[in-house]
Amino acid sequence: MIKVKINGQEQNWDGDPDLPLLWFLRDEAGLTGTKYGCGQALCGSCTVIIDKQAVRACITSVSDVVGRDVTTIEGLHPTGDHPVQKAWRQLNVPQCGYCQTGQIMQGAALLMDNPKPSHDQIREAMAGNICRCGCYQRIENAVHLASTGV
Amino acid sequence: MNILTNPKKLRGFERHLKVENVSRRSILKGLGIAGGFALAAPVMSRPAFAAYETGASKMPHGTVVDPRVFVSIAPDGIVTIVGHRAEMGTGVRTSLPLIVAEEMEADWSRVRVQQAPGNEAKYGNQDTDGSRSTRHYLMPMRQIGASARSMLEAAAAKRWGVPATEVKARNHEVVHAASGRKLGFGELAADAAKESVPGIEGLKLKDPKDFRYLGKGQIGIVDLRDITVGKAHYGADIRLPGMKYAVIARPPVTGGKVKSFDATEAMKVSGVEKVLEVKGWPWPSKFQPLGGVAVIARNTGAAIKGRDALKIVWDDGANGKYDSVAYRASLEEAARKPGLVVRKEGDADAALKSADMVITGEYYVPHLAHVSMEPPVAVADVKGDKCEIWAPVQSAGGTREDVAKTLGIPEANVTVNVTLLGGGFGRKSKCDFAIEAALLSKELGAPVKVQWTREDDVRNGFLHTVSLERIEAGLDKSGKVIAWRHRSVAPTIASTFAAGAKHEAPFELGMGLIDNPFEIANLQCENPEAAAHTRIGWFRAVSNIPRAFAVQSMVAEIASATKRDPKDMLLELIGSPRLVNLSSVKDPWNYGEPYSSYPIDTARLRKVVELVADKGGWGRSVPKGHGLGIAVHRSFVSYIATIVEVAIDGKGKLTVPRVDTAIDCGTYVNPERIESQIEGAAIMGLSLAKYGEITFKDGKVQQGNFDDFPVIRMDESPLVTHVYIVPPGPDTPPSGVGEPGVPPFAPALINAIFAATGKRIRSLPIGKQLEA
Numbered sequence: 001m002i003k004v005k006i007n008g009q010e011q012n013w014d015g016d017p018d019l020p021l022l023w024f025l026r027d028e029a030g031l032t033g034t035k036y037g038c039g040q041a042l043c044g045s046c047t048v049i050i051d052k053q054a055v056r057a058c059i060t061s062v063s064d065v066v067g068r069d070v071t072t073i074e075g076l077h078p079t080g081d082h083p084v085q086k087a088w089r090q091l092n093v094p095q096c097g098y099c100q101t102g103q104i105m106q107g108a109a110l111l112m113d114n115p116k117p118s119h120d121q122i123r124e125a126m127a128g129n130i131c132r133c134g135c136y137q138r139i140e141n142a143v144h145l146a147s148t149g150v
Numbered sequence: 151m152n153i154l155t156n157p158k159k160l161r162g163f164e165r166h167l168k169v170e171n172v173s174r175r176s177i178l179k180g181l182g183i184a185g186g187f188a189l190a191a192p193v194m195s196r197p198a199f200a201a202y203e204t205g206a207s208k209m210p211h212g213t214v215v216d217p218r219v220f221v222s223i224a225p226d227g228i229v230t231i232v233g234h235r236a237e238m239g240t241g242v243r244t245s246l247p248l249i250v251a252e253e254m255e256a257d258w259s260r261v262r263v264q265q266a267p268g269n270e271a272k273y274g275n276q277d278t279d280g281s282r283s284t285r286h287y288l289m290p291m292r293q294i295g296a297s298a299r300s301m302l303e304a305a306a307a308k309r310w311g312v313p314a315t316e317v318k319a320r321n322h323e324v325v326h327a328a329s330g331r332k333l334g335f336g337e338l339a340a341d342a343a344k345e346s347v348p349g350i351e352g353l354k355l356k357d358p359k360d361f362r363y364l365g366k367g368q369i370g371i372v373d374l375r376d377i378t379v380g381k382a383h384y385g386a387d388i389r390l391p392g393m394k395y396a397v398i399a400r401p402p403v404t405g406g407k408v409k410s411f412d413a414t415e416a417m418k419v420s421g422v423e424k425v426l427e428v429k430g431w432p433w434p435s436k437f438q439p440l441g442g443v444a445v446i447a448r449n450t451g452a453a454i455k456g457r458d459a460l461k462i463v464w465d466d467g468a469n470g471k472y473d474s475v476a477y478r479a480s481l482e483e484a485a486r487k488p489g490l491v492v493r494k495e496g497d498a499d500a501a502l503k504s505a506d507m508v509i510t511g512e513y514y515v516p517h518l519a520h521v522s523m524e525p526p527v528a529v530a531d532v533k534g535d536k537c538e539i540w541a542p543v544q545s546a547g548g549t550r551e552d553v554a555k556t557l558g559i560p561e562a563n564v565t566v567n568v569t570l571l572g573g574g575f576g577r578k579s580k581c582d583f584a585i586e587a588a589l590l591s592k593e594l595g596a597p598v599k600v601q602w603t604r605e606d607d608v609r610n611g612f613l614h615t616v617s618l619e620r621i622e623a624g625l626d627k628s629g630k631v632i633a634w635r636h637r638s639v640a641p642t643i644a645s646t647f648a649a650g651a652k653h654e655a656p657f658e659l660g661m662g663l664i665d666n667p668f669e670i671a672n673l674q675c676e677n678p679e680a681a682a683h684t685r686i687g688w689f690r691a692v693s694n695i696p697r698a699f700a701v702q703s704m705v706a707e708i709a710s711a712t713k714r715d716p717k718d719m720l721l722e723l724i725g726s727p728r729l730v731n732l733s734s735v736k737d738p739w740n741y742g743e744p745y746s747s748y749p750i751d752t753a754r755l756r757k758v759v760e761l762v763a764d765k766g767g768w769g770r771s772v773p774k775g776h777g778l779g780i781a782v783h784r785s786f787v788s789y790i791a792t793i794v795e796v797a798i799d800g801k802g803k804l805t806v807p808r809v810d811t812a813i814d815c816g817t818y819v820n821p822e823r824i825e826s827q828i829e830g831a832a833i834m835g836l837s838l839a840k841y842g843e844i845t846f847k848d849g850k851v852q853q854g855n856f857d858d859f860p861v862i863r864m865d866e867s868p869l870v871t872h873v874y875i876v877p878p879g880p881d882t883p884p885s886g887v888g889e890p891g892v893p894p895f896a897p898a899l900i901n902a903i904f905a906a907t908g909k910r911i912r913s914l915p916i917g918k919q920l921e922a
Contacts, residue, residue, distance in 0.1 A: 016420035016452065023451030027395060032387035033380020035572070037523050038604045039454070042856040045523055073380035080379035088378045092370050095826055096239030097377035098384055098523040098572025127865035130856060132523045132573050133239045134833025135826070136867040 004065050006031065007075025017063035022046045024062045025072060033073035033101045037130065044129030047102040047109075048072050054109035073101040076108060084108045087146040095133035103129045107143040116147050202883040205742035206286035209277065211270035211547065215290045217298040217347060219272055220250060227322060227336030229256045234266035235287075236278035236544045237373070238522075238574030239830075240888045241823035244371045245284060246291050249819060252363045253295025253356055254302070255319040256335065263372045268546030268566030276547040279579045279688065280741065281786035281886025284819055288884045296353045298342075305341035306333050358880070367821040373570065385542035385569045388529040390597040396590055397453040397601055398428060400442040400610045403466040403849035404684040405433030411443050415459035421452025425460070428589060433467065434646050435685070437552055437580045440610060444590055450601050466849055472683035474616070474845040478514065481618035481680060484639045485512065489678030490653055493664040493735050496672035498624075501633030505624030508633075509711055513621070513700035514913040517844035518614035518689055519859055524572020525607040530587035531597040536563045541584045542571035549581040553588050575834075576688035580612050605854040612687025613844055615640040619700030624672075629712040631723060633672040638663050638697065645682035652679040654693070660739030661785060662697025662893070665732065667750050669725025684846065690834065694785040694893040699914065702781035702897030706904060716901060717763050717780050724782075727753035741787050747883050748787040755784055757876060758791040758812040765874050766793035766810030775799060776807070777906025781897035786886025789814040789876075792832075794868075794898040798906050802920035806836060806868040806899070814876035816885045825873040828891040832871045835895025837861040843915050 002013045004024075011029055013019070020039075025031045025048070034057055037045030041056040048057045049071040076082050084107045094100045103126065110117060110125040117125065122143045131139065206213045220232045231250050237243035247263045250256075266273050274290075299319045306324035307314040310331060317326050323334045363369060376382040401407055413425035423446050430441015443462055447453035502508055528541035530553075537557055543549045546568045554561040571578055587600040602610075617640035624633030642658060644651040654677050663675050689695070702720075709719035730750035732738040740748060759782050762768070772778060775798050782791035795808040809832045818824060841860045845852045853859040900911050903920070911919055 015448070016455075019421070019449065019451045023449045026386075027389075027449035027451070030389060031380075032383075032389070035384075035524070036386060036450070036601070037525075038855050040604075040855055040857070043523070043604075080375070085378045089370065089374050092368075092374065092822060092826070094239075094371070094374065094377045095241075095830055096237075096523070096571060096573045097373060097382055098570075100377050101380045104378060123865045123867075127863045130523065130861060130863060132521060132575075132834070132861060134830030134862070134867070136833060136862075136864040137829050137871060138826070140864060 002062055002066055004062060004070065005068070006070045007072060013062050018061045020058050021048070021060040021062055021065055021070070022057035025057060031072050031074050035098055035102060037099065043099070044106055045099045045102040047105040047129065049105055049109050052109065052112050054106045073105060076105065082108055083146040083150050084111065084143065086150040087142040090150060091138050091142045091145065093135050093138040093142050095135055099129065099131050103131065103139055107146065110143065111147055117143070119144060202747040202881070203744045204286050204747060204883065205744065206275070206290070208742060209275035209286070211275050213286065213290045214272065214274035215293045215350060217294050217301065220294050221254065221298045223335050223339035223342070225336050225339060227334050228260055228262055229335060230262045230264050232266045232273065233263045234273040234276055235283045236276070236546065236568055236571055236574065238278065238544065238571035238578065240283070240827060241371050241820055242278065242283045243373065244369065245819045245823065246287055248363050248369060249288060249291035250295040250298070252361060253292045254298040255321060257322040258363060258369065260322055265568055266546070267568065268550035270547035276545065277579070278544045279576065281888045281890065285787065285884045285886060288817065288819065292355055293350055293353055296355050297348055300348045300353065301342045301345040302335060302338050304345045305338045309333065309341065364819055365821065369820055369822065383569050384524050384572045385529070385540065386524055386527045386572070386601065388540040388569065388599065390529060390531060393529065393597040393599055394423065394446050394594060395448065395450045395453050395601065396444050396446050396598050397450065397457050397603060398442045398444045398586060399457050399460055399462055400440045400606065401430070401464055402609065403464070404469050405467040406464050406470070407441060407467065408443060409463040409465045411463070412461040415461070416445055416456040419452060419456040419459055421448045422456035423447055424594070425456070426593065428586065434649055436647050437582050437585070438556070439582045439586045439589070446594065454603060469683040470849040472846045472849045474516065474847070477616065478618070481616070481639050482512065484678040484680060485618045485620035485637045487678060489637055489639065489676035491674060492659050492677050493673065493675040495674070495734055498633045498635045498672040498674035501672035502622055502624040502635060505633055506627045507625045507711070509623045509625070509704070509707055511621050511700065511704050511707055511912055513619045513696065513703060515617050515696040515699060516842070516914065517616045518838055518842045519608045519611055519844050520575040520577035520689055521604070521607060521859065521861065522571070522573025522575055522577055525604055526577065526583035526602040527600065528584040528587040529597060529599045530584065530591040532557070532588055532592040535559045537588050538565045538567070539584050539588065540567045540569055541581070541587070542569050542578055543581050543584060544571065544574050544579040545581060549584050552581055553585055556585050557588055557592060575690040576692070577611060579688055604856070608844070608854050608859055609851040612646065612685045614689035614695070615643070615686045615693070617696040619696050621700055621704045623704060623708055625708070625712065629714070631670055631708060634668060634670045635674045635676070636663060636666065636701070637676045637678060639678045639680050640693070640696065641680045641682035641686050643686050643688065646685050646687060652681055653677055656737040656739040658693045660741070661693035662701060662783065664735050664738060665740070665750060665784070666701065667730050667752055667755055667784060668723045670723070683849070691785060691889040691892040694783060695838065695896065698781060698783040698893035699896045699900070702783065702894065703900055703912065706779065706901040707910065710904070717759065717768050720759060720780065720782060721756060724752050724755050727756060743787055748885065750784060754789045754814050755782060758782060758789045758814050761874055761876065762791040762793050762810050762812035765812065765872065768793060775906060777902045777904070779898045779901025779903070779905055781894040781901060783890070783893040785890045785893055788816070788885040788887065788890040790890045790894050792894040792898040794895065794902045796899060796902040796906055798903065798920060804840065804903070804916065804920060805866065809868045809871040810874070811871065811891065812874040812876065813891070815887050816882040817878040818875065818884060821875055824875055824887050827887050828873045829871045831891025832868055832895055833862050835892050836868065836899065839896040839899050839914055839916055841915050841917070
């Protein structure tokens with residue numbers, strides 16, 4: 001039996017300890033805001049925050065997060081009003097929206113590390129998150145807006 | 151001008167191929183089985199919106215204009231409007247209900263949107279493809295809203311005992327100005343529901359000057375908040391009690407099948423519950439599943455791990471030798487010989503022989519995969535002779551038909567719940583993944599989710615075709631283009647439906663080949679044969695991608711050879727403002743639209759070129775290593791011109807500092823979403839131009855994920871994309887937005903690279919061609 005802490009809540013897992021965190025979150029814990037996009041840490045759709053770091057849940061196993069604090073999009077802000085989330089809505093960022101939770105988590109993690117990133121720093125930090133609809137211009141502007149106060 | 155066309159040929163192309171007996175469906179419609187007010191052609195009552203006919207009535211099940219189907223009002227005043235098209239990122243789930251709200255005078259903040267399940271008899275056609283939603287539904291949605299408004303006004307007038315002409319709906323209430331009385335929509339709902347639905351002809355539509363929402367912009371999409379908090383539900387997010395998770399190992403070669411398999415190791419994986427063979431259909435398999443071996447588990451991770459442990463011996467079948475290198479050579483060979491003539495103006499052969507100069511270009515575009523961020527996924531729950539599906543499908547009605555047919559149950563017993571689509575781009579017009587889930591659920595007697603991995607998506611999809619476009623342009627002594635021969639050779643989408651189809655279908659030929667708008671006396675289009683060896687399908691903008699690339703590259707090549715400005719050259723070739731005469735073409739297709747409403751209008755084509763040149767600063771001086779390129783293309787009956795600025799450093803590294811795009815899509819609904827579609831189209835255009843390539847060896851796709859099939863990421867995306875929307879004339883019918891932004895991007899980029907470096911790229915992707 002493994003105990004993990006997701007969004008402040010302890011959860012038990014008695015299955016394969018090597019199960020990717022992504023599938024534990026989605027299929028076992030019912031936290032479907034974290035998305036599958038590639039399974040190989042190539043697209044960032046499954047980004048969660050672990051101990052203030054953006055992490056790809058698809059290549060992180062459940063056993064890897066024992067004793068660490070995992071935050072998913074559902075736990076980013078109690079009312080869904082994190083500055084990054086608010087900036088996202090203000091700039092009408094999403095098209096299909098599927099990759100956006102991962103983008104928001106990556107943006108939120110960036111601002112924890114660097115509260116006032118330049119546009120170049122945003123472009124570099126967000127480069128691991130693919131958006132096939134191509135919302136990059138607005139994502140970049142939204143992260144910047146969140147850093148300057150929404 | 152008007153072109154007489156055979157209505158059968160104009161029908162929605164995707165379903166046209168899919169339904170086996172097209173005429174049977176039209177007969178059903180003719181008997182009025184659709185219910186409500188099925189319109190042959192929308193009729194408008196106000197002169198400001200002169201009647202225009204669209205192809206909507208020729209789509210399966212046509213259009214339903216009935217407020218009782220689309221609008222409901224709760225006693226508390228909340229108005230619920232049905233969105234019957236699929237939301238894949240275009241904003242349609244917001245735009246169409248917004249039109250209804252506009253006309254019925256509903257306050258948007260008190261409107262909720264409800265997604266329709268697949269039911270075309272009730273809602274009309276639901277095939278969300280071909281950039282058709284706004285152009286087919288702007289007027290029907292206005293009529294639905296106006297009908298609802300009229301019923302509310304009638305109910306209020308009766309309550310007050312005044313003539314209906316004295317009352318007016320305004321911002322969610324009906325007002326009697328003379329007495330100052332007001333009643334909210336909620337207070338009137340029950341009475342309004344008892345009013346008869348007014349006839350279309352007598353409806354009074356709002357004067358556009360009174361619009362509050364239409365054409366104004368800055369309306370956020372209805373799912374905006376849910377998306378940002380992780381509560382928006384895509385197909386992959388559906389969870390049912392007792393649901394099993396499945397992944398399927400499908401044949402690596404199209405048309406292959408399982409010879410034998412060993413599940414011993416797979417069954418040892420923790421969480422794996424069952425391994426079973428699933429049925430596949432013989433090639434060409436239409437939208438039916440490919441078959442293979444399914445692994446059933448308690449979660450997706452376990453299913454994937456189990457699949458990795460399977461040992462399968464495949465019978466590759468007839469396509470086991472498909473090889474992209476050899477195939478390209480065969481396309482080139484075919485393009486160098488005469489092919490089926492599909493358009494002939496004057497005598498191009500003779501004119502080319504007599505020309506002073508002939509410029510020849512061969513342009514290659516490989517297979518492309520859609521790679522929507524949400525790979526195909528579906529949940530099905532089959533109980534007895536009933537089936538319920540939850541899936542991100544572009545074609546809710548078609549999915550219902552196909553699932554019913556496959557399971558051998560009546561369509562009425564199949565419910566298709568349409569989730570949000572995590573991207574579509576044409577892939578999710580094909581419902582094979584939903585059928586897979588239905589078959590597995592039936593077999594297992596439990597709800598099943600079938601999840602495609604990214605590798606499945608790349609290797610087992612319905613790819614964009616692979617093509618060779620060969621253009622020969624003949625010039626006279628003065629540099630005037632007097633001859634143009636365009637040979638287009640590519641395996642056809644029709645091959646996915648009919649064995650041995652080797653010529654492109656009218657809907658493919660009509661995407662930038664036979665609809666060439668240039669004013670050239672001797673113009674010939676040919677289509678040599680090409681056989682398909684994998685499933686070919688619709689990819690955002692479809693054949694317009696290779697055609698715009700070829701035609702717009704050739705324009706710049708001619709400009710270079712004759713030392714003229716590429717924009718001037720482009721305008722010269724477009725020629726005088728006129729409606730292009732396509733009377734020599736047997737089936738001009740025209741995106742399924744009547745030519746009377748949607749002609750090829752070169753004045754509009756010229757205008758977007760001039761607009762983008764003006765706003766985008768065509769001819770401005772740029773730093774060393776930078777270059778500007780321009781291209782224009784009409785597709786999905788919209789007109790789009792793009793200028794790309796590139797920067798190439800000493801090592802051949804390409805960046806895009808700026809993109810400018812002008813679009814004329816006629817009357818529009820939500821300009822904010824038009825901008826987002828065009829911004830996204832630039833990224834998709836850059837992705838396919840820079841990296842996009844799926845190759846085959848020994849019949850198998852050689853790529854599998856974003857490492858070997860890369861797409862553009864933020865650090866290499868254009869620094870800025872400017873969008874200019876042409877204000878519509880009062881009578882301009884709406885036209886496509888979702889797809890038309892893609893085609894002009896690649897040629898504008900390639901032309902910019904030429905301007906920056908003198909290097910002419912004729913083969914996509916660019917890959918390493920700029921290095922060294």
